[in-house]
Amino acid sequence: DVKVTQSSRYLVKRTGEKVFLECVQDMDHENMFWYRQDPGLGLRLIYFSYDVKMKEKGDIPEGYSVSREKKERFSLILESASTNQTSMYLCASSLLAGAREQYFGPGTRLTVT
Amino acid sequence: AQTVTQSQPEMSVQEAETVTLSCTYDTSESNYYLFWYKQPPSRQMILVIRQEAYKQQNATENRFSVNFQKAAKSFSLKISDSQLGDTAMYFCAFRVSGSRLTFGEGTQLTVNP
Numbered sequence: 001d002v003k004v005t006q007s008s009r010y011l012v013k014r015t016g017e018k019v020f021l022e023c024v025q026d027m028d029h030e031n032m033f034w035y036r037q038d039p040g041l042g043l044r045l046i047y048f049s050y051d052v053k054m055k056e057k058g059d060i061p062e063g064y065s066v067s068r069e070k071k072e073r074f075s076l077i078l079e080s081a082s083t084n085q086t087s088m089y090l091c092a093s094s095l096l097a098g099a100r101e102q103y104f105g106p107g108t109r110l111t112v113t
Numbered sequence: 114a115q116t117v118t119q120s121q122p123e124m125s126v127q128e129a130e131t132v133t134l135s136c137t138y139d140t141s142e143s144n145y146y147l148f149w150y151k152q153p154p155s156r157q158m159i160l161v162i163r164q165e166a167y168k169q170q171n172a173t174e175n176r177f178s179v180n181f182q183k184a185a186k187s188f189s190l191k192i193s194d195s196q197l198g199d200t201a202m203y204f205c206a207f208r209v210s211g212s213r214l215t216f217g218e219g220t221q222l223t224v225n226p
Binding site: 031040042043044048050058090094096099100101105106 | 117119122146148150156157158159160163165204208212213214216217218219
């Protein structure tokens with residue numbers, strides 16, 4: 001089974017702090033994704049990566065950056081957390097070919113106070 | 114731009130009955146994949162079922178089946194013999210080219226005993 005893990009289930013940070021969310025997958029997937037999930041808005045793509053050191057902006061990249069130094073690990077960085085970044089963050093991975101269904105981590109609920 | 118719409122924010126069904134969740138999408142492409150994902154309370158998002166647009170036959174997975182109407186750009190999910198464990202948020206998603214998925218807003222399904 002594919003396993004996608006995220007470093008924290010719950011996180012509370014203060015406004016202005018730098019925040020790191022880590023995601024690791026164990027199935028040698030080329031693609032990795034970061035989403036935020038908000039009620040009534042579904043999942044919105046922040047960034048994704050299709051290879052090590054490669055990244056592409058999603059629909060809402062402002063205020064975020066990412067890092068992929070190893071194939072299995074994809075980090076989301078909030079350079080200066082703000083209250084409007086309070087949300088559920090989901091990581092996912094997929095193969096680069098075929099149907100490319102995505103496999104999701106358990107999510108990190110981030111609260112910025 | 115591709116869009117996915119789930120017009121039912123909440124639905125409920127009695128245990129053992131059948132329920133249908135609606136999803137419509139908009140694209141000018143002819144080849145694409147459609148997915149239904151399930152997110153149980155406080156648990157990981159998992160794939161329920163997928164459909165390749167070039168296949169005329171509707172996909173089925175045990176109690177889950179889809180009604181794929183390509184001309185109408187409709188992709189509904191039918192859950193038969195509903196169980197308490199089916200209570201979850203359900204997301205319809207759509208992939209055209211590349212690896213990005215576009216998600217709908219989600220439908221919260223509650224199965225009542």
